Amino acid sequence: MKLKTMLAAALCSIAAAANAAPRGTSIADAAQLHQEYTDVVIASEQCPGVTLDFKKWDGEVRKLGGPGVLKAFDVSEQGGAWRDKRYDEFKANPAKQCADAFETYGPKGMGLLQRK
Numbered sequence: 001m002k003l004k005t006m007l008a009a010a011l012c013s014i015a016a017a018a019n020a021a022p023r024g025t026s027i028a029d030a031a032q033l034h035q036e037y038t039d040v041v042i043a044s045e046q047c048p049g050v051t052l053d054f055k056k057w058d059g060e061v062r063k064l065g066g067p068g069v070l071k072a073f074d075v076s077e078q079g080g081a082w083r084d085k086r087y088d089e090f091k092a093n094p095a096k097q098c099a100d101a102f103e104t105y106g107p108k109g110m111g112l113l114q115r116k
Contacts, residue, residue: 036110053113053114
């Protein structure tokens, strides 16, 4: 795929994500929320003894516009690429990725991940 076509597709994906978000939700906020979502979901799946606190996560999602924002980014080209990248990183070095995720999203961080 040529560079111009790839850039056009990326801009369309970003625009679609922005249009799905409620007014006042920036693309940066939506992208950050998707990054956090990807990390906590992969960590809760790949890290032994770690679970996601869905009640706290639901509160985080609603602060930035709700699940529609996540869905829009998740199906975008950027969202898919980020998800694939993070899965690969977790598979390549699970101990480091799990420790980093728990530090960022665990009790000392955002409080989204907890030990079972």
